[in-house]
Amino acid sequence: MATYKEIRGVNIQSRDSDPTAVEGDVWYNASTSKIRMFASLGSWASGGNLNTARRGIRGCGTQTAGLAASGATVAITEEYDGSSWTESGDLGTARYAGSHSGTQTASVYAGGFSATAVVANSEEYNGSSWTEGDDLGAGRYFIVGHGTQTAALATGGGPNSPRNSVILTESYDGSSWTEIADFNTAKKRHGGAGTQTAALIFGGDSPGATATTETWNGTAWTEVGDLNTARHGMAGFGTNTSAIAATGGPGPGTFSAIVEQWDGSSWTETSNVTAARRQSASAGNSTLGLIAGGDTGSVSSATEEWVVAASVETVAFD
Amino acid sequence: MATDKGFFNYWVVENSGKGFITHDDSRKFWIRGYPGNVWVCDDIPESRDWGARNSAATKTKSQAQTIVTNIIDDAKDAWDADNEEGESSAEKIRRLGSKPTDITLP
Numbered sequence: 149m150a151t152y153k154e155i156r157g158v159n160i161q162s163r164d165s166d167p168t169a170v171e172g173d174v175w176y177n178a179s180t181s182k183i184r185m186f187a188s189l190g191s192w193a194s195g196g197n198l199n200t201a202r203r204g205i206r207g208c209g210t211q212t213a214g215l216a217a218s219g220a221t222v223a224i225t226e227e228y229d230g231s232s233w234t235e236s237g238d239l240g241t242a243r244y245a246g247s248h249s250g251t252q253t254a255s256v257y258a259g260g261f262s263a264t265a266v267v268a269n270s271e272e273y274n275g276s277s278w279t280e281g282d283d284l285g286a287g288r289y290f291i292v293g294h295g296t297q298t299a300a301l302a303t304g305g306g307p308n309s310p311r312n313s314v315i316l317t318e319s320y321d322g323s324s325w326t327e328i329a330d331f332n333t334a335k336k337r338h339g340g341a342g343t344q345t346a347a348l349i350f351g352g353d354s355p356g357a358t359a360t361t362e363t364w365n366g367t368a369w370t371e372v373g374d375l376n377t378a379r380h381g382m383a384g385f386g387t388n389t390s391a392i393a394a395t396g397g398p399g400p401g402t403f404s405a406i407v408e409q410w411d412g413s414s415w416t417e418t419s420n421v422t423a424a425r426r427q428s429a430s431a432g433n434s435t436l437g438l439i440a441g442g443d444t445g446s447v448s449s450a451t452e453e454w455v456v457a458a459s460v461e462t463v464a465f466d
Numbered sequence: 467m468a469t470d471k472g473f474f475n476y477w478v479v480e481n482s483g484k485g486f487i488t489h490d491d492s493r494k495f496w497i498r499g500y501p502g503n504v505w506v507c508d509d510i511p512e513s514r515d516w517g518a519r520n521s522a523a524t525k526t527k528s529q530a531q532t533i534v535t536n537i538i539d540d541a542k543d544a545w546d547a548d549n550e551e552g553e554s555s556a557e558k559i560r561r562l563g564s565k566p567t568d569i570t571l572p
Contacts, residue, residue, distance in 0.1 A: 191493050194486035203563060220563065231484050261560060289560075311556060400564030405498060422487055423499030427563070445501040445538050445566050450481050455489055 166460055174463070183463040188456050190409070190418050195438055195451030196232035200224050203443040204244030206257065207383075207429030208293065211438050211453055213252040214431040215273070219441065220244040221263045225273070227252055228431070228438070228451070237277035243267055245337075245427070247293030249300035249320075256281060256297045256320055259305065261289035266308050270325065272297060282324040286316055292340030292349060292384070298322035299344040301364070304352065306336040311355050317364070319344060331369035333360045337427075339384030341391035341410075341434075348388040348410065353380040357398045361415070363388050373414040377406050381426030383442075386410070386434035392418075392454060394439055397426045403444055407454075409434065421452050473509040474572060476530035478502070479522035491516050498572075501541075502533040506571055531571050541566040 152174060153159050160183070162176045169175070169186035177184050198205075202219030209215045212230035223238035239257060246260030250273070257278070258270035268287030271278040288305030295301055300320040306313050313334035318325045331349065338352025345366035352358055359378035362369045375393060382396030382404075389412035397404050405424040408415040421439065428442030437454040441447070480503050487497060495513040498506050505522065507513035517524070525533070545565045549558070559565075 189493065191489045192487075193489040193492060194481060195484055197481065197483040220561075263561075400559065401567040403569075419492065420498075422492060422497050443563055444499070445534075445569060446541055450499070451483070453489075457489070 169460065171458075184460055185463050186458065186460050188458045190407075190454060190456040192407075192419060192421050192452045192454055194422070195230075195440070195453040196228065197451060198226055198233050198441050198449040199235055200226070201447040201449035202244075202441055203427040203447050204261075205427070205429035205441045206244075206246055206248035206260075206293065207431040207438075207440060208248045208250050208255050209252040209431045211432040211436040214429075214438060214440075215248075215250075215252045215255055216429040216431075216440050217248055217255075217257050217273070218242070218244050218246060218260060221261070225278070228440070233440070233451070236275075237273075239278050240271055240280060241267060241269060243289075245289040245291070247291040247300070247302035247305075249293035249295045249302075250297035254297040256293070256300050258293070258300075258302050258320070258325065259284050259288050259291050266306075270320070282320070284325050285318055285327050286314070288314060288316075288336070290336035290338075290353070292338055294340055294342050294347040295344035301344050301347055303331070303340060303347065303349050304335040304338055306353075313352070313354055317369070329364075329368060331362045331364075332371050333358060333362070335360075337380035337382075337396075339382040339393045339396070341384045341386040342388040346388045348384075348386075348391050350384065350391075350393050350410070350415075351375050351379055351382050351396060361410070375408055375415050376417055377404070377408070379404055379406070381443075383428045383430035383439045385430045385432045385437040388412075390434040392434050392437055394430070394454070395421055395425050395428060395442070397424075402426075423448065423450060423452070474527070475507045475509045475513055475517065476525040476527055476571070477505045477507065477517050477520075477522035478525055478530070478533065479505060479517070479520050482520065486520060487516070500530075500534045500569060500571065501537040504530045504534050504571070506530070527571060534569050534571060538566050538569055
């Protein structure tokens with residue numbers, strides 16, 4: 149095991165008081181005779197409940213200005229203000245598990261599964277209502293959306309054959325979808341984060357749960373560090389250098405509370421959500437995020453909010 | 467930090483939304499929600515305060531497990547009964563999601 153000096157370049161320092169610290173700093177506070185450390189602690193707390201419990205919802209936006217659209221199999225759209233969800237204009241096509249990118253006032257929803265079939269159509273949201281946009285090149289469901297309404301990516305998914313997954317990436321410029329690249333491991337029911345030019349995809353159903361992670365630089369996908377726990381049906385939010393992979397399950401009908409944090413090179417397990425689930429909506433970034441709804445064994449309306457708070461902690465010894 | 471180990475309290479209470487579980491709560495004790503509004507917490511004073519604050523009903527482990535099992539069994543029965551003519555099992559999973567599986571409380 150590496151020593152503190154090997155990792156930080158110095159031995160643990162003695163200080164008269166707590167210094168201005170960065171993540172991972174450890175010091176001895178001579179005034180209180182305590183060893184102290186600076187850590188960022190993430191935790192989950194209840195947010196306002198969705199008005200309609202459902203699974204297969206797709207979210208975008210932020211923790212205090214979130215948007216959740218669709219679900220199996222409804223056209224419902226709900227907006228979140230950091231405390232409560234309010235219904236807004238319905239999608240034109242009831243569906244679930246499409247890709248959803250953008251903000252609470254400007255998003256694009258594409259593909260998904262309607263009550264009877266995979267669909268390819270996309271719709272744009274303006275803060276109150278949806279209008280039809282261009283169709284995806286390939287209709288599919290369990291896709292993940294990245295980016296904004298006018299600069300979006302739709303990654304992976306499954307076509308009509310329920311067991312298949314694809315390696316497809318399509319890009320949206322606000323008017324049309326264009327296939328631009330393939331990634332390495334086919335995925336649907338995966339998690340995602342980031343933008344049109346800097347995206348991250350992780351986990352998913354390949355078929356079968358996969359732990360693989362790939363990062364996108366605007367031109368090509370590169371395989372990077374795997375999740376610690378292979379699973380699918382997870383929620384994701386953040387960027388391609390700092391992201392959260394929450395919940396999911398290792399197999400059909402299974403539900404996980406596991407949360408992992410991505411630092412740009414590897415995944416580390418962090419605080420679990422309070423209710424294991426899959427197929428939730430997600431929004432936000434790696435320090436302020438949320439998941440909402442999903443399947444916990446029965447459909448859920450619950451929202452959980454993720455917050456990372458930096459704090460100085462006293463190190464205790466047994 | 468709370469862990470999955472140790473003794474637990476079993477509660478039944480509906481998630482009331484914002485403030486039901488706070489960040490302070492989840493940093494102080496382990497808590498996990500299950501179908502049927504069942505919640506399992508570390509048995510420590512902070513979690514007992516949480517239960518009192520939310521007017522949660524105390525259950526034994528056996529009672530809580532029965533609630534969860536009944537919910538899952540009902541969901542399984544509903545899944546089995548929901549069929550469409552000519553639908554393959556894969557198509558059914560796509561329409562309804564996978565059949566729920568048993569959950570065992572800690």
